[in-house]
Amino acid sequence: MTQVTNTVRLVLDGQIVEARGLRRTTTVLDFLREHQHRTGTKEGCAEGDCGACVVLVGELDAAGEGVDYRPVNACMQLLPTLDGKSLKTVESLRRPDGSLHPVQDAMVGCHGSQCGFCTPGIVMALTGLMQVLPQPSRAQVNDALQGNLCRCTGYRPIVDAALQASAAGADALKLDDAADVPLLREIQRPSTSTYSLDGDLVVQPVVRTRKGSSFVSPCNLAELQQALAEHPEATLVAGSTEIGLKVNKQFLRPEHLIYLGQVAELKTVQTSASAWRIGAAVPLEDVMRWVASEWPAFAEVLRRFGSPPVRATATLAGNIANGSPIGDSMPVLMALDASLVLRQGAKTRTVPLDAFYTGMKQNVLQTGEFIEAVNLPRPAAGQQLRAHKVSKRFDQDISALCAAMRYQVQDGRLRGVRLAVNGVTPWPQRVPALEALLEGREAASLTAAEVDAVVASVFPARDGLRGSWAYRSLVARNLVLRFIDREEAALA
Structure with missing residues (x-):
């Protein structure tokens, strides 16, 4: 078990680095550039869109013998979330003999870099991909680069470089982290609770300021409940994609932060014959893999939710709790009759998602x-x-509108229709009026005029930054017709 150090400790290229006296809202990007002088990691947008800041964050694998890496946008990730983990930057790829990593070598050979500003992030995104897929397809390379913007080269030479690098083989592509593993074991966050001499549960802070502000990282539900009992108004941090944005753009400095990423019970997916129970700290990338074979349309929405660095940290629970009117996951979850397990202390209750807002x-x-x-x-x-x-x-863009519909076809008619949207309502909602219009109908009998009439009657006229009400309501109508047309074609 680690000792209470009030210090963020992480492994960086075979060394334990201790960060003391830094703001709780210091980003990984600022830590690297200003304190470690690793300037290869760049700031482009400070909001997770451009990918110039991509780094790899590692944790011990299940066996404790290797390191599992995830790509992360360093501009939004708060430094205390890395306590007990390892970090790889573009500087980490330099081999002992000074040679380049195969991805870097291929980028040079294929002329995949011009101004070079975006190149470190692209190299790290591709290197991360090849830790799990040493021989990716072109489609997998394209997806890995979804969050990396390049204004100079176009993307063909970059994709060519990725495919060329993959020919080097898994051994050549693997990061050398042998020296990191024993150090990760040494600084690993505690997996059991700590109690005072009086028998009281103690939630160990990662950072506590002289003014009493704190960043805590509980390891289980008991510690999380204790932390919330002490500070019920604390800000919960899961993937850091929302809070990181507010830190950068609104200079938000919450007094108390509670990180959910180490809570064991929140990091699991439990499967039954009828449902998945997805913990609040399970990243979207993992959710996408779980649902891909059974709900492929949902997996595609999650793929377009954001880039791999966003999906590697963002969570379903975080997207739901944020409650954006254009949140991507909620319409699909509502159409699937998803529900939420809410906890307050030792009490839990289950609330249908369509009754949450x-x-x-x-x-x-x-x-x-x-x-x-x-x-x-x-x-x-x-x-x-x-x-x-x-x-x-x-x-890698925010929705103008997202719609989802679940149904069955019995005797040629639509049954059990559930339809939900975002973008045309003040919060993501089911649309009972459209469900009633579709229920029991043959797909071929539905007309655009009928859908238009319902849309006009139920959606409030409200323009937004990403589309006027006229545009969004037309898109909503067209998506309903598109869903039905697919079913009509399937029956033909």
Whole structure:
């Protein structure tokens, strides 16, 4: 077990680095550039869009014998979330003899870099990909680069470089982390609770300031409940993609931060015959893999939710709790009749997601209550799911509108229809009026005029930054018709 050091400790290229006296909201990017003088990692957008700051964060694998890496946007990741973990930057790729990593070598050979500003992030994104997929397909390379913007080269030479590098083989592509493993064991966050001499549960802070502000990283639900009992108004941090954005753009400095990423019970997915129980700290990348074979339309929405560095840290519970009117996951979850397990102390309750929101950015959570898990139903016999997100860019963009519809076809008629949208309502909502219009109908009998009439009657006229009401309502109508047209074609 580690000792209480009030210091962020991480492994950086075979050395334990201790960060003392830094703000709790210091980002990994600022730590690298200003304190470690690793200037290869760049700041482009400070909001997770450009990928110039991508680094790899590592944790001990299940066997404790190796390191599992995830790509992370250093500009939004708060430094205390790395306590007990390892970090690799573009400088880490230099071999002992001074030679380049195969990805770097291929980028040079294929002329994949011009101004070079974005290159370190691209190299790290591809290196991270090849730790798990040494021979990726072109489509997998494209997906890995989804969050890396380059204004100079176009992307063909970069993709060519990735495919050329993959020919080097898994051994050549693997990061040399042999020296990191014993150090990670040494600084690993505690997995059991600590108690005072009086028998009271002690939640060990990662950082505590002289003014009493804190960043705590509980290891289990008991510690999390204790931390919330002490500071019920604390800000919960899961993937850091939302809080990191507010830190950078709004200079937010919450008094108390509680990190969920080490809470063991929140990092699991439990599977039954009828549903998945997805813990609040399970990253979207993992959720996407769980649902891909059974709800492929949901997996595609999650793929377009954000780039791999965003999906590697962001969570379903975080997206739901944030409650954006254009949150991507909520329409699909509502169409699938997902529910939330809410916990306050030792008490839990289950709330249907479509009853969670009470207004724009408002919900039923009580003080000290948090989302413990998301219950996601698995497909029943004959159930179909259609979902589509419309945005200005296909990848790495915020929704103008996302719609999802789940249904069955019995005797040629639509049954059990659930339809939900974002973008045309103040918060993501189911649309009972459209569900009633579709229920029991033959797909071929539905007309655009009928859908238009319902859309006009139920969606409030409200323009937004990403589309006028006229545009969004037209898109909503067209998506409903598109979902039905697919079913009509399937029956033909």
